[in-house]
Amino acid sequence: MKSKRVLAGIVLTVFLLGIVLISQKERGVVSAASLLRFWGINYETELSEGKYYEMVDENGSALTMTALPVHIGDEFWTADNKHYKVTKVRDNVAYAKCLGTEDIAWKAEWDDIPVATSIPVQGEQKDDTTIGIYHTHSDESYSPTDGTSSIRANGGIFKVGNVLSEKLKSMGFNVYHDKTPHDPHDAGAYHRSRRTAVKLLKKQPTVQFDVHRDAVPASVYAAEIGGQAVTKIKLVVGRQNQNKQANLEFAKTMKAAMDKTNPGLFEGIFLAKGNYNQDLGPRMMLIEVGSDTNSREEAQKGVALFADAVPKALGVYQNKASQPGTKQISAPDANRSKSGSWPAIWWLLGAVVVGGIAFLVISTGSFGGSWKKIKEFTGSEFGKRRQK
Amino acid sequence: MPRVPIGMIVLVVLSVLIYFGLAQRVLDRMRLTDKGALAVIAAIIVGSFIDIPLTSGEIASSINVGGAIVPVGFSVYLLATAGTSKELGRSLLGTVVTGGLLVAAMTLLSEEPENMLIDPLWVFPIIAGLVAYLLGRSRRGAFISATLGILLADIAFLVWLYATGYPGRVDIGGAGALDSLVIAGIIAVLLAEFIGEFRERLQGGPVTEGRPKELLQNLRNPSHEDKGGNADEK
Numbered sequence: 001m002k003s004k005r006v007l008a009g010i011v012l013t014v015f016l017l018g019i020v021l022i023s024q025k026e027r028g029v030v031s032a033a034s035l036l037r038f039w040g041i042n043y044e045t046e047l048s049e050g051k052y053y054e055m056v057d058e059n060g061s062a063l064t065m066t067a068l069p070v071h072i073g074d075e076f077w078t079a080d081n082k083h084y085k086v087t088k089v090r091d092n093v094a095y096a097k098c099l100g101t102e103d104i105a106w107k108a109e110w111d112d113i114p115v116a117t118s119i120p121v122q123g124e125q126k127d128d129t130t131i132g133i134y135h136t137h138s139d140e141s142y143s144p145t146d147g148t149s150s151i152r153a154n155g156g157i158f159k160v161g162n163v164l165s166e167k168l169k170s171m172g173f174n175v176y177h178d179k180t181p182h183d184p185h186d187a188g189a190y191h192r193s194r195r196t197a198v199k200l201l202k203k204q205p206t207v208q209f210d211v212h213r214d215a216v217p218a219s220v221y222a223a224e225i226g227g228q229a230v231t232k233i234k235l236v237v238g239r240q241n242q243n244k245q246a247n248l249e250f251a252k253t254m255k256a257a258m259d260k261t262n263p264g265l266f267e268g269i270f271l272a273k274g275n276y277n278q279d280l281g282p283r284m285m286l287i288e289v290g291s292d293t294n295s296r297e298e299a300q301k302g303v304a305l306f307a308d309a310v311p312k313a314l315g316v317y318q319n320k321a322s323q324p325g326t327k328q329i330s331a332p333d334a335n336r337s338k339s340g341s342w343p344a345i346w347w348l349l350g351a352v353v354v355g356g357i358a359f360l361v362i363s364t365g366s367f368g369g370s371w372k373k374i375k376e377f378t379g380s381e382f383g384k385r386r387q388k
Numbered sequence: 389m390p391r392v393p394i395g396m397i398v399l400v401v402l403s404v405l406i407y408f409g410l411a412q413r414v415l416d417r418m419r420l421t422d423k424g425a426l427a428v429i430a431a432i433i434v435g436s437f438i439d440i441p442l443t444s445g446e447i448a449s450s451i452n453v454g455g456a457i458v459p460v461g462f463s464v465y466l467l468a469t470a471g472t473s474k475e476l477g478r479s480l481l482g483t484v485v486t487g488g489l490l491v492a493a494m495t496l497l498s499e500e501p502e503n504m505l506i507d508p509l510w511v512f513p514i515i516a517g518l519v520a521y522l523l524g525r526s527r528r529g530a531f532i533s534a535t536l537g538i539l540l541a542d543i544a545f546l547v548w549l550y551a552t553g554y555p556g557r558v559d560i561g562g563a564g565a566l567d568s569l570v571i572a573g574i575i576a577v578l579l580a581e582f583i584g585e586f587r588e589r590l591q592g593g594p595v596t597e598g599r600p601k602e603l604l605q606n607l608r609n610p611s612h613e614d615k616g617g618n619a620d621e622k
Contacts, residue, residue: 152555192558
């Protein structure tokens with residue numbers, strides 16, 4: 001018995017180690033250091049200065065830079081609607097393949113949307129649209145203005161959140177800006193901020209923003225819009241949850257709205273590994289407002305411009321829901337093969353069915369046995385109780 | 389209320405149904421009847437809306453009824469009714485080891501989830517499930533280790549905040565039914581179930597000979613037992 005347990009332990013360890021090695025091989029290096037890196041073992045509370053990933057296309061031209069580590073399979077949408085997928089990562093350079101150009105543009109007919117039902121400026125109903133704002137990385141700050149890139153539990157990012165919150169309030173939205181600190185900036189940050197996110201969800205927000213800043217050279221985010229220096233905004237969607245497709249569609253709608261209200265403000269959509277609490281809902285958006293190397297004033301101006309796009313994007317959705325099928329004005333994704341929440345639903349159902357069948361086959365040992373078990377289950381759960 | 393597209397509503401409803409459906413099946417395996425499991429789920433959902441503040445000020449903390457008190461209480465109940473002292477010992481050991489590993493994971497793992505194979509939300513319950521399975525080889529043990537392990541990690545974090553004077557907030561089980569504490573419990577049991585069934589299949593069925601009667605008693609699902617005491621006669 002004891003030897004069996006030891007054997008089971010060894011098998012599991014080998015299995016885990018195997019996964020680690022394979023994932024490292026994908027990156028091209030296998031070493032003790034890379035094994036440690038796989039587990040993310042480092043004692044820094046912030047990414048070290050100047051450490052970031054650069055994403056390049058097939059010709060080696062830079063697409064973007066990000067302090068978020070990039071992995072094979074990550075995707076990126078540029079301002080000119082080109083869609084890239086990362087195929088190789090070497091020494092902080094991610095090589096991406098162009099998958100084509102998508103039609104993520106504001107449609108002229110969307111301007112005719114009879115200013116959607118509960119969007120502000122409509123009088124009585126204006127308090128109905130609620131927006132939640134929180135900060136998972138509450139220490140994030142802007143060096144040129146705040147003097148450092150990280151301030152314990154009270155980062156400059158809170159002030160950027162304030163600007164977003166005030167601007168949205170002035171537009172008539174009902175805004176909840178939660179400034180709960182989730183420090184330190186470690187792997188537990190999302191574990192802690194999840195609780196804040198759920199607390200905000202109880203206010204029934206239409207959309208919830210987790211406001212961050214990046215850590216790359218200032219030039220990546222620097223822009224001039226309407227004669228003033230601002231920072232661009234990057235939208236981040238996590239791909240490790242069932243809402244990936246829905247959140248991605250929302251990001252694309254936001255992109256179209258940003259292009260319409262303030263061309264040049266959009267930096268990109270990064271579809272990254274991770275969850276970012278986005279399993280909690282289909283409109284949980286992580287935004288990167290500039291970088292630690294930009295000034296906070298620029299970030300504040302950038303996020304104020306970002307707010308302009310919010311009612312426009314929400315208008316598209318509300319119209320979509322309130323119009324009869326034929327008159328429905330669709331979100332940008334509707335013209336493509338994959339649309340909104342439905343693929344996510346099929347994936348979810350598929351996963352449940354496949355997982356369920358796999359489990360039954362393993363636990364009963366055969367397909368016949370699985371079928372018997374299903375019949376047994378439906379009989380005992382849904383059927384009439386047999387009388388003795 | 390803002391109107392929401394139907395696809396989004398279906399997605400959310402489906403996620404919720406699957407989640408609570410899984411949760412119910414998991415609790416069902418823990419010395420609870422179908423109805424008992426539903427009652428616990430109901431308590432978790434209703435309790436999600438109740439936060440009990442513990443401390444306030446720079447270092448604030450609270451505990452959520454649905455996200456912490458109900459599942460932790462249930463774990464304590466499972467511990468108290470453990471079939472053998474060995475089961476009790478293993479579950480407690482599993483809890484301590486899981487708590488320790490979680491604290492290590494939170495501090496040592498990278499700050500950005502992308503650095504890991506999977507998001508911390510899923511890493512923590514997987515750690516708990518593996519530890520519980522290796523140490524206790526039991527579904528109940530997995531549930532206990534996972535929920536109490538996360539609780540220990542949260543308490544350790546609160547202690548760390550006080551020790552360093554770092555301002556912060558600890559809302560134990562603060563995300564209610566969606567808190568990592570509850571998710572960890574569910575995933576850990578599913579993991580133990582999956583590995584366990586797989587191993588038992590390889591082995592040709594569970595070993596029942598020479599096992600204490602109390603353990604064998606717990607192998608059965610109470611809801612499938614007839615009142616007359618003739619279990620498994622279907």
